[in-house]
Amino acid sequence: MAINIVINLAVALALLAFMYRQQSSHASFTVRVFTGLGLGVLLGAGLQAVYGAASLDLKTTGDYLDIVGTGYVKLLQMIIMPLIMVSIIAAILKLKNATSLGKISALTIGTLIATTIVAAGIGILMARLFELSAVGLTANAAEAARGAYLQGKLGDAQAISLPGMLISFIPANPFLDLTGARKTSTIAVVIFSIFIGISAIGIHDKKPELFASFDHFIKVAHAIVMRMVTLVLRLTPYGVFALMAGLVASSSYADILKLIHFVLASYSALILMFCVHLALVSAAGLNPLRYVQKIFPVLAFAFTSRTSAGSIPMSVQTQTRRLGTPEGIANFAASFGATIGQNGCAGIYPAMLAVMIAPTVGMDPFTAGFIVPLLAIIAIGSVGVAGVGGGATFAALIVLSSMNLPVALAGLLISIEPLIDMGRTALNVSGSIAAGTVASRVLGQTDMAVFHADAELGEDTETEEKSKAA
Incomplete structure (x- = not known):
């Protein structure tokens, strides 16, 4: 191994050791996430300043940092399906009826789709204010290749219809969906879990002993899975540090400056839509500043990791342990929000692209x-957008092809795609948490004592209860 790489890794390990000392000294989770974010930016910028974005030494260093960053994301992905399954079954066993389940689903999905339409409108407004247009833009080799790739994927997008999307939610093989093999596996597992929960309730009166045994099994499984979530979430500051360092080190500042107009327009739209989320939370009777303080860690992770689905475990724990949202609602919001009605990927992004590309074919x-x-297509197309990398591309293909716009021009943005995708993913997760929070408040189920408390992510429930008792 080259001496330069050894030095780079030694610096990274020293920063990780500093963060571990923070944890040992009981610094708050939010402070540690902020620290990881800041140190990651500094390390990434320093590495690029020394080696340059195209350096082989930088790439090799990034590969080693990926052990921490990508490894953390994979650990989160590992627990997504078990968490969704046992949590939703446990929640249904507590509900004891399907009426509450219907209200939760309707409120959550309705809020997600409605906010996506609002997000699309904001995207159109920002495109107008910043006068975005693809007219006159030229493509380099990478952008041309990306355009050709999008053109090749056009057939898959055109083959998708709303009935087809809804059918894809049905888990014909639930064991396959538990592996996350399909784009809609998350929703399929939710549906399968609902069927298990409702079936279990059906034997409550007829076979109470069997129901009691199953209920006990689910409680044990739930406790184990939540313990696993707690263990993984303790690694969040380190994962954020490694992910941010790798991203900053490999970014092309020249490409970002070339398309800075689109970057500014995108983040203006994202920030404005986040303010809409805060307005909804405020209208529901919650303090928006305290709300932001509580959800910041999960937004920071979503921002650096660029995965809505990978954020599900942290989103669920944030909603239940910091916002006071019941577990059933939190799981529905996080699970549906990773696939349906993503405000950033399925709302703002395709709307801005459509407005930007339309003038190239003479459309106003x-x-x-x-x-x-455009708004109608975005609302329909937002159903079933994948919660992993590439969801925004898929949503853009659906919208652009439906509006008869050239999809290849979307390849012009490839150089700034990672930077934009960070903000989009954070907004997606913010939208799902806001949907769960609003649904919980409307149904009168929010535990305000939890919302006003100072619980930390990554703590054991037993530890929290002991601290409250003390």
């Missing part, structure tokens, strides 16, 4: 004849 994107169909 600011007429009712263009905007109304």
